[in-house]
Amino acid sequence: MRAVVRAVVRAGALALVPMLAALPGAASAQSCRQSLVLGLDVSGSVDDREYRQQLDGLAAALDSPPVRAALLQSPGVPVALAVFEWSGHAAQRLVADWALIDSAPALDQFTATLRSTARQPMPRTTALGEAMRHGAQMLARGPACVTRTIDISGDGRSNDGPRPEDVASDPLLSGVIVNALVIGAGGRESRDLEAYFRARVRHGPGAFVELADGFDDYRRAMELKLLRELQGLSLSVLRQP
Numbered sequence: 001m002r003a004v005v006r007a008v009v010r011a012g013a014l015a016l017v018p019m020l021a022a023l024p025g026a027a028s029a030q031s032c033r034q035s036l037v038l039g040l041d042v043s044g045s046v047d048d049r050e051y052r053q054q055l056d057g058l059a060a061a062l063d064s065p066p067v068r069a070a071l072l073q074s075p076g077v078p079v080a081l082a083v084f085e086w087s088g089h090a091a092q093r094l095v096a097d098w099a100l101i102d103s104a105p106a107l108d109q110f111t112a113t114l115r116s117t118a119r120q121p122m123p124r125t126t127a128l129g130e131a132m133r134h135g136a137q138m139l140a141r142g143p144a145c146v147t148r149t150i151d152i153s154g155d156g157r158s159n160d161g162p163r164p165e166d167v168a169s170d171p172l173l174s175g176v177i178v179n180a181l182v183i184g185a186g187g188r189e190s191r192d193l194e195a196y197f198r199a200r201v202r203h204g205p206g207a208f209v210e211l212a213d214g215f216d217d218y219r220r221a222m223e224l225k226l227l228r229e230l231q232g233l234s235l236s237v238l239r240q241p
Helices: 002-022 048-063 064-074 103-117 130-139 187-201 216-228
Strands: 032-041 079-086 093-100 147-153 179-182 209-212
Touching: 032 048, 032 093, 032 130, 032 216, 048 064, 048 103, 048 216, 064 103, 064 216, 079 130, 093 103, 093 130, 103 130, 130 147, 147 216, 179 216, 187 209, 209 216
Parallel strands: 032 079, 032 147, 147 179, 179 209
Antiparallel strands: 079 093
């Protein structure tokens, strides 16, 4: 079933790109079709092994054939990527700054940066609201793109800083989609955490939550989530004059 879902999502992603390239007033007026900033949870609940599973899992997902194809299908209207780490309310660290993924070497350089990043000490608390706000600030200084998306990975509820549902009303989040990758521990705890992210973190039209069954499942879930994100400008954008 997962293979079928992945094939369908990939087909949608690849079918969308020629439509974008032909748009007279949307993608053609922008430097990229989508800006996607990914925020990775490095709070105290994430040990060193899990830290590497996130960074290396993200790199592997970006390197997977379906995601590479979706990213590189139309270099004239590329995707822009950036990655940061987050924990407490004043603890965010840039991992990979904005890069236009308009060629295979550009993607290779981006994934190499992820794989070579070493962990640095960060507070143990979890500030989901500030992670969302930081992602919005990064989008504000990033390339001008048709769609703007924040992707938050996390394995726990917010316990520091503003509540994520309160940050959603920040003007910086206007027009921004916030998706989430929930790293669960199985059973009811995972379902409850997924429901929490759906209610409090997910934001914007078409936003969604992807669930990983622990850090060992992170790469698979990230690949599927990236394919879902890369497929989709909304029909309202596609219909712009």
